[in-house]
Structure formats: C-alpha cells, structure tokens
Amino acid sequence: MQKLIKDFDIPNKKIETWKFTDLKKIFEKNIFEPLSTSIKNESIKSNVDTNVEKNIFFDPNINFVIFENGFVKKINIQSKNLEIKPTKIASKKQIIDQKNFSRNDSLLEINETFLNDNLLIKIKKGTKLKEPISIFYYNSEKKNYLINNRINVIAEKDTEAVINEIFISNNKAIYWNNVHSYICLEQNSKLEHYKIQLEGDSSIHSSSSSVNCNSSSIYNNFIFSIGGSLSRIEVNSSINSSDINFNIKGLYLAKTNQHHDITTVMQHKHPESKSNQHIKGILQKNSSGVFQGKVIVSQDAQKTDAFQFNQNLLLSESAEANAKPELEIYADDVKCSHGATTGELDEQMLFYLRSRGLNKEEAQKVLIEGFINELFDEIKNSELKKKLLLTSKKNFFK
Amino acid sequence: MSIDVETKKTVKSITKKYKYGFTTNVESDKAPKGLNEDIVKLISKKKDEPKWLLDWRLKAFRAWLKMDEPNWSMVKFPKIDYQDSYYYSAPKPKKKLKSLNEVDPAILSTYEKLGIPLEEQKRLAGVAVDYVFDSTSVATTFKDQLAKLGIIFCSFSEAVKKHPELIKKYLGTVIPYTDNYFATLNSAVFSDGSFVYIPPGVRCPMELSTYFRINAENTGQFERTLIIADKDSYVSYLEGCTAPMRDENQLHAACVELITLDNAEIKYSTVQNWYPGDEKGKGGVYNFVTKRGACRGNNSKISWTQVETGSAITWKYPSCILQGDNSVGEFYSVAITNNFQQADTGTKMIHLGKNTKSTIISKGISAGKGQNTYRGLVRMGPKATNGRNFTQCDSLLIGDRCGAHTVPYIEVKNQSAKVEHEATTSKISDEQMFYCRQRGLDQENAVSLIVNGFCKEVLKELPMEFAVEAQKLLGISLEGSVG
Numbered sequence: 001m002q003k004l005i006k007d008f009d010i011p012n013k014k015i016e017t018w019k020f021t022d023l024k025k026i027f028e029k030n031i032f033e034p035l036s037t038s039i040k041n042e043s044i045k046s047n048v049d050t051n052v053e054k055n056i057f058f059d060p061n062i063n064f065v066i067f068e069n070g071f072v073k074k075i076n077i078q079s080k081n082l083e084i085k086p087t088k089i090a091s092k093k094q095i096i097d098q099k100n101f102s103r104n105d106s107l108l109e110i111n112e113t114f115l116n117d118n119l120l121i122k123i124k125k126g127t128k129l130k131e132p133i134s135i136f137y138y139n140s141e142k143k144n145y146l147i148n149n150r151i152n153v154i155a156e157k158d159t160e161a162v163i164n165e166i167f168i169s170n171n172k173a174i175y176w177n178n179v180h181s182y183i184c185l186e187q188n189s190k191l192e193h194y195k196i197q198l199e200g201d202s203s204i205h206s207s208s209s210s211v212n213c214n215s216s217s218i219y220n221n222f223i224f225s226i227g228g229s230l231s232r233i234e235v236n237s238s239i240n241s242s243d244i245n246f247n248i249k250g251l252y253l254a255k256t257n258q259h260h261d262i263t264t265v266m267q268h269k270h271p272e273s274k275s276n277q278h279i280k281g282i283l284q285k286n287s288s289g290v291f292q293g294k295v296i297v298s299q300d301a302q303k304t305d306a307f308q309f310n311q312n313l314l315l316s317e318s319a320e321a322n323a324k325p326e327l328e329i330y331a332d333d334v335k336c337s338h339g340a341t342t343g344e345l346d347e348q349m350l351f352y353l354r355s356r357g358l359n360k361e362e363a364q365k366v367l368i369e370g371f372i373n374e375l376f377d378e379i380k381n382s383e384l385k386k387k388l389l390l391t392s393k394k395n396f397f398k
Numbered sequence: 399m400s401i402d403v404e405t406k407k408t409v410k411s412i413t414k415k416y417k418y419g420f421t422t423n424v425e426s427d428k429a430p431k432g433l434n435e436d437i438v439k440l441i442s443k444k445k446d447e448p449k450w451l452l453d454w455r456l457k458a459f460r461a462w463l464k465m466d467e468p469n470w471s472m473v474k475f476p477k478i479d480y481q482d483s484y485y486y487s488a489p490k491p492k493k494k495l496k497s498l499n500e501v502d503p504a505i506l507s508t509y510e511k512l513g514i515p516l517e518e519q520k521r522l523a524g525v526a527v528d529y530v531f532d533s534t535s536v537a538t539t540f541k542d543q544l545a546k547l548g549i550i551f552c553s554f555s556e557a558v559k560k561h562p563e564l565i566k567k568y569l570g571t572v573i574p575y576t577d578n579y580f581a582t583l584n585s586a587v588f589s590d591g592s593f594v595y596i597p598p599g600v601r602c603p604m605e606l607s608t609y610f611r612i613n614a615e616n617t618g619q620f621e622r623t624l625i626i627a628d629k630d631s632y633v634s635y636l637e638g639c640t641a642p643m644r645d646e647n648q649l650h651a652a653c654v655e656l657i658t659l660d661n662a663e664i665k666y667s668t669v670q671n672w673y674p675g676d677e678k679g680k681g682g683v684y685n686f687v688t689k690r691g692a693c694r695g696n697n698s699k700i701s702w703t704q705v706e707t708g709s710a711i712t713w714k715y716p717s718c719i720l721q722g723d724n725s726v727g728e729f730y731s732v733a734i735t736n737n738f739q740q741a742d743t744g745t746k747m748i749h750l751g752k753n754t755k756s757t758i759i760s761k762g763i764s765a766g767k768g769q770n771t772y773r774g775l776v777r778m779g780p781k782a783t784n785g786r787n788f789t790q791c792d793s794l795l796i797g798d799r800c801g802a803h804t805v806p807y808i809e810v811k812n813q814s815a816k817v818e819h820e821a822t823t824s825k826i827s828d829e830q831m832f833y834c835r836q837r838g839l840d841q842e843n844a845v846s847l848i849v850n851g852f853c854k855e856v857l858k859e860l861p862m863e864f865a866v867e868a869q870k871l872l873g874i875s876l877e878g879s880v881g
Contacts, residue, residue: 020809268848299798314813317780323808329823332795336823340808343816 130165169200199227215241254287283319429486458585557593627662660695679738682710695726717746735768764800
C-alpha cells in the first residue's frame with residue numbers, strides 16, 4: 001500500500017537529536033502534502049522562471065542545474081568529463097554505505113518514499129573542474145508542497161570540483177524542502193561544497209549531506225543559512241581512511257521569528273585524519289538558533305585531530321541560542337577539543353567605536369560584519385564572498 | 399602507542415587489590431526482600447514516622463511504579479531486579495548510646511581500618527562525624543558544641559521526630575518526589591541520612607562530616623540528606639565513603655537537597671570510593687545519586703566539589719538552581735574510571751535570577767576500559783540578566799581501550815548572559831613521563847604526580863581533611879592502569 005505522510009513520525013523533541021527543533025509542532029498547524037510526480041510533465045513545458053536567472057548567484061556560463069517547484073527544469077553542462085543526469089539508483093545502497101550513517105529520525109525515509117527527482121553528478125577520474133556546478137532549488141507555489149529531491153555526487157580519484165547548492169524562492173511560496181545529498185569522495189579527490197539557504201520566509205528547509213571520505217580526500221563545506229521559518233541543515237561524515245581533511249564552516253543569520261539549526265556528526269574511524277568545524281550564529285528578535293555537533297573518535301582512530309567551535313551572538317532580549325557540542329572519544333592518542341560561547345556584542349568594543357564618532361547602529365554593524373567576516377575570509381572565491389556578504393547585509397543588517 | 403607492552407605488564411603485576419575490601423560482622427535487622435507498599439509502610443513504622451511522611455513515601459512509591467528506568471546516559475549495566483533487594487536493614491539497637499565507648503567495637507574497628515579512628519578524629523581534626531552505618535546513625539559527636547550555636551546536625555529520622563516543622567517545610571522542595579526514577583525510589587524507601595540546619599547569622603565553626611558505608615549483604619542504601627543554611631550562615635559539609643568488597647552489584651540511590659537563603663553559603667564536598675568491581679568488571683556499586691541545591695536567597699552560594707574514584711557505575715549530576723539575584727553556583731569534579739568502571743556525571747546550572755554566576759570545572763580520567771562521560775546543562779532563563787557561566791571540562795585518557803565523552807547542553811534565553819564552554823581531550827605525553835622517570839620517579843608515582851597536577855584545580859577546592867585523602871585515592875584508583 002502507498003505510504004502517506006501521516007504514516008511517518010515527523011521529527012520532534014522526543015528524539016534526542018531533535019531536542020531543540022520541533023518539526024512536528026509546525027506540521028500540526030500546517031500540513032504539507034508530498035508533491036506528486038504526476039505534476040512533473042506540466043512543469044517541464046514552461047520556461048525557467050526569470051527569478052532564477054535574475055538571482056545574483058546565477059551565472060549562465062558555468063555548469064548548472066535548476067530545480068523548479070520540485071523537478072529538474074534545466075541542466076547545463078559546460079565542462080568535459082562531467083556527468084549530470086537524473087538517475088534511478090538507490091543512492092543509499094550504491095553511493096554510500098548506509099551502515100556508515102545511522103539515523104534515528106524519519107527524514108531520509110520520507111525523502112526516499114516521496115522522491116521527486118534524483119540527480120547523479122559524477123566527476124570523472126583525474127578531472128579538475130574549472131567551472132563550478134551550481135544547483136538551484138527554486139519554488140514559487142503556495143500550495144504547501146513537501147518537496148523531496150536528492151543529489152548524489154561521486155568525485156572519482158584525483159578530481160577537484162566546486163558545488164554550490166542555492167535554495168531560493170519568490171518569497172511568497174509555502175513549501176517544505178526536504179533535500180538530501182550523498183557524497184562519495186574517492187581517493188585524493190577534493191570537493192568544495194557551498195550550501196546557500198535563502199528559502200522563502202514561510203518555508204521549511206531540511207537538508208543533509210552524508211559524506212563518505214576515502215584516503216587523502218579533502219572536503220570543504222560552507223553553510224550559509226538565512227531563509228525559511230524553520231531550517232535544519234545536517235552534515236554527517238564518515239572518515240574511512242587516513243589523511244583526510246574535513247572542514248565545516250557554518251553561519252546562520254536568524255531573522256525575526258526564525259529558527260535555524262545546524263547539526264553535524266563527525267565520525268573518525270581511521271587514524272591520522274583531521275576535522276575542523278566552526279559554526280557561528282547571530283540571532284534577532286524572537287528567533288532561535290541551534291548548533292549540535294558530535295565528534296566521534298573510534299578506538300582505531302589514533303592521531304586524530306578534531307576541533308569544533310561554536311559562537312553565538314544574541315542581538316535581542318527575546319532571542320534564544322542552544323548549543324550541544326559533543327565529544328565521544330574512544331582513542332587515547334588524539335587531539336580533540338571544542339569550545340562554545342554565547343553572548344551579546346561587547347560593551348567595550350561598542351564604546352571604542354562610538355568614542356570614534358560612530359553612532360550606535362553603525363558601531364553594531366561594524367562589529368556584526370567583523371563577526372561574520374571571520375568565516376567569510378575562509379572563502380577563496382572572492383566573487384562568491386562578495387555576493388554572500390551582500391546577501392547578508394541586504395537581508396539581515398541593512 | 400605511548401607505553402610498551404612490557405611496562406604495562408610490570409605495572410599490572412604490582413596492582414594492589416582494593417584496599418578497603420573487608421566486611422564487618424554486625425547482626426543486621428533486615429526487612430524481607432522485595433519492594434511493595436507494605437515494605438514502604440514497614441520502613442516508616444520502624445522509624446516511628448508521622449503519617450504525613452508515610453503518605454509522602456507512598457505517593458512517591460505509586461509515582462515510581464509508573465516510571466521507567468532512564469536509559470539516556472552512556473552507562474550500560476544488566477537490568478536491576480528491584481524485587482531482589484532488601485530495602486531496610488539496621489544494626490540491632492542494643493541500648494541508647496551515651497559515649498563512643500558504647501559503640502559496637504566491630505564498627506569502631508572498621509573505621510580504624512579506614513584510617514579514621516573516631517576518638518582521634520574527634521579530638522584532633524575537630525570534625526563532628528555523623529556516622530551512618532548501614533542506614534542507621536550509630537553515633538553522633540560534637541552535638542553539644544553545635545547545639546550551643548543552635549546548629550542542628552543529626553540523623554534524618556531524629557530530625558523527623560524533633561524538628562518536623564523544618565522537614566515538612568523543606569523536604570522534597572528541591573527534588574520533588576516525582577523528579578526522576580531513582581530519586582522517586584529514594585523518596586519511597588529512604589532509610590536514613592543526615593539533616594543539617596544552620597540558623598541565621600551562624601558560621602558553622604567546623605566541617606560537618608558523614609561517613610557512609612554499605613555493609614549488610616544485598617542492601618540497597620537509600621540515604622537522604624537535607625541541608626538548610628538560613629540567612630547569612632555558612633556551612634561546609636563533607637561526605638565520604640568506602641565500601642567492602644562484594645561480588646553482587648549493590649544499588650545505591652541517594653538524594654541530597656541543599657537550600658541556601660539570603661547571603662548563605664553551603665560548601666558540599668564528596669569523596670566517593672565505593673567498591674568499583676574487580677579487574678574483570680565483576681561486582682561493584684551502582685551509584686545513582688540525585689544531588690541538587692537551590693540558591694533561594696539573594697547573594698547565596700552553593701559549591702559542589704566531588705572526587706569520584708569508586709563505584710562500578712556512577713550516575714550523578716549535582717546541580718544548582720540559582721533563583722536568588724547575585725547567587726553563585728560552583729561545581730568542581732574529578733572522576734576516575736579504571737578497569738570496567740563507568741561514570742556519567744556532570745552538573746546542571748539553572749540560572750533564574752539576575753547577575754547569577756556559575757563555574758564548572760570537570761576533570762575526567764579514563765584508564766583501562768573505563769568510560770567517562772561529562773554531561774552538563776547550563777541554562778540561562780529569560781530573567782537571568784547578566785548571567786555568567788564558565789565551563790571547562792578536560793579529559794585525560796590512559797590506555798587505548800578507554801573512552802572519554804563530553805555532552806554539554808547550553809541553552810541561553812537572555813541576551814546579556816555570557817556562556818563559555820571549553821573542553822579538551824589529551825593523554826599523558828611521553829615527554830611528561832620521561833621527565834618524571836628521569837628524575838627517579840617510578841612509573842606509578844609519575845602517573846600519580848601527573849594526574850594530581852591535572853586535577854589540581856579541583857583538589858584545591860577540597861577542605862584540608864579531604865585533600866590529603868583524595869590525593870592518595872587518585873593514586874590508588876589508577877594503580878594497574880598504564881601511565
């Protein structure tokens with residue numbers, strides 16, 4: 001029998017990993033119905049919505065994929081040795097080993113059951129892609145759709161690539177975007193993965209990246225989360241070999257009434273790999289932010305170097321920041337540490353700036369920009385950095 | 399690999415057996431095994447308790463029946479059969495005791511073995527010791543001196559008889575009888591414990607101390623401690639325990655409630671060295687304790703210091719509820735797990751009042767196959783303006799078969815509150831060992847020295863009497879592990 005959305009247990013506070021984020025509560029007020037695949041054909045006929053092409057992150061001269069209202073609308077491949085196509089493979093089995101990523105919630109199951117489009121991106125052996133791959137998820141419907149898409153990335157041996165995932169809408173749309181990616185990094189491959197979450201204000205965003213790393217691979221992840229009424233972004237890693245470098249930089253800017261959640265699980269299973277996480281959050285009126293990070297170092301993963309840092313900045317009395325940075329360590333010869341701080345803008349710093357003639361708002365702006373820039377400085381692509389800073393300014397602190 | 403196999407063997411060969419493993423032969427007065435309403439009534443009747451207290455116990459018992467054993471902690475143990483345990487046992491009362499000479503000589507010699515001869519301690523250390531021997535207080539010292547100041551320091555059952563108004567007013571106000579599985583069980587069947595009341599403006603002139611000891615076979619011990627520091631008062635309370643060697647696991651579910659009113663301070667120190675089980679993980683005490691303090695008054699302070707070296711399983715989160723403005727909570731902890739020991743310990747700092755401050759320093763040491771978890775919560779309520787917390791938890795791993803885990807929860811609902819958390823995990827470095835060995839210290843002393851240095855921040859918070867014992871304990875607990 002066909003499963004319905006109501007047959008699933010929507011993640012809620014009873015599940016330990018969802019302690020601070022209650023999806024079920026929203027779901028009770030606002031029912032989201034899975035988007036049926038029969039709508040697909042209609043959607044393909046029309047042209048790409050101009051809102052996508054007008055978006056500042058859009059560039060017609062690079063590789064791109066456009067998802068519109070749940071389905072692939074356009075695929076544009078510029079580079080050689082790059083394959084992007086819809087696929088039917090069950091990514092859970094073929095792209096990554098399911099056993100490496102155990103979960104205790106239903107999001108992936110929901111994704112699997114109601115899957116709309118499943119995309120395979122393969123970077124062929126030895127290829128160093130010059131042009132990035134941008135994936136746009138655009139929504140314009142107000143129909144409370146639950147959209148399930150999936151991206152499978154295989155970076156073959158000795159490859160280099162940049163993938164940008166950009167979530168946008170016309171800001172009137174109401175939907176729940178449930179998008180998951182499975183990433184397999186083969187030996188000596190390098191992937192830069194940007195997730196830019198600019199969903200509409202009335203939407204729900206839940207996404208995850210499950211990254212399977214093989215020896216000498218490098219994964220640099222940058223998360224930028226600013227949209228949606230509720231957003232949950234997860235990164236799950238499985239470090240299966242030595243000499244792997246895994247980095248996550250994350251920033252959430254929580255506007256009034258928003259809820260942002262960044263959750264990471266870092267599994268060090270083999271010796272001599274490195275991971276580094278730095279997550280920052282800024283919170284405005286009535287907003288709440290969550291960072292949950294777990295570093296697991298198995299018994300065999302000696303000489304692991306794992307670092308995790310979370311900083312939250314509260315800009316309003318009614319803002320709320322929750323953090324749960326966890327370490328689970330079973331090996332003795334490791335370097336693991338984590339830190340977490342939460343506070344408001346420093347009085348002394350504000351005083352310093354104001355004594356130099358800046359008014360209160362200007363001084364605050366300077367400090368907030370400084371707080372954000374610490375993460376943006378890590379972005380090598382200066383064009384992208386500029387666009388992200390511009391987006392932050394436009395949407396968050398004018 | 400930091401230390402070669404040969405060194406491991408050498409260290410193992412000099413491992414000493416549990417130093418305090420012995421049993422005292424005192425006839426015990428036991429209730430039948432098992433747990434039901436009749437047992438609860440029996441305990442209450444044996445203690446000649448008023449009806450309101452029996453009702454409270456029964457309410458707790460009925461609540462307990464509906465509860466499930468918590469399973470969220472990182473400890474594993476075979477299911478406990480709560481019906482296969484004695485819930486009441488007391489040394490047979492011979493006659494009323496007037497002086498120490500009348501105390502059962504067997505009990506006195508037990509304490510002598512532990513290195514705390516009652517007489518000597520009484521005279522030299524100036525410590526009033528309320529000995530708890532298997533659930534019933536046997537002797538209380540220094541009562542007269544304390545009475546002059548109006549300080550009440552007696553067993554819980556005595557307090558129920560003599561000061562029912564205080565018990566009625568404060569019992570269960572910090573840990574309600576519905577709080578959690580083990581606290582509720584304790585509320586239903588608690589045997590005895592200590593009661594302390596410090597009147598307004600009094601600074602308790604000596605450290606108050608209780609020595610706990612589990613003795614009769616298969617006796618779960620359910621202590622209940624209640625300490626109230628009235629306005630402008632101060633008290634330092636010491637709790638320490640050692641237990642005899644046992645094969646069967648013993649359950650211990652204690653409750654400790656602390657209350658401080660305006661400007662009052664309680665300093666609560668624990669050294670816990672119960673039987674941790676043998677090298678193969680057999681036996682050992684299950685230590686499931688609920689400890690919580692409420693800073694009710696403004697400018698009040700509660701400070702927890704613990705050195706946890708014993709028990710097969712430790713499940714313990716001494717917490718502070720900072721209700722009063724400017725109140726302060728502190729938690730200093732050293733937890734050692736060796737062999738198959740498991741510890742899941744930490745604290746909760748709930749900031750409710752303005753300008754409340756808390757400090758958490760936790761040092762976890764894992765050796766052998768021990769698993770050590772720090773689990774803590776720092777919550778800044780919406781009204782905790784200018785609340786401040788600093789948390790530091792460091793873990794030291796000795797050997798490659800142990801684990802150290804950190805699970806902090808940070809919840810901030812106030813803009814002006816500042817919360818900082820940091821944690822590190824490390825091992826004893828080869829350089830440190832080399833340095834010590836080169837200066838003539840043997841492996842064991844070198845480890846002990848380094849571990850003592852690692853824990854210094856916490857040990858210095860302990861009262862003098864405990865600091866010495868604690869330092870020795872760290873060394874003893876780590877014997878047989880590898881440096």
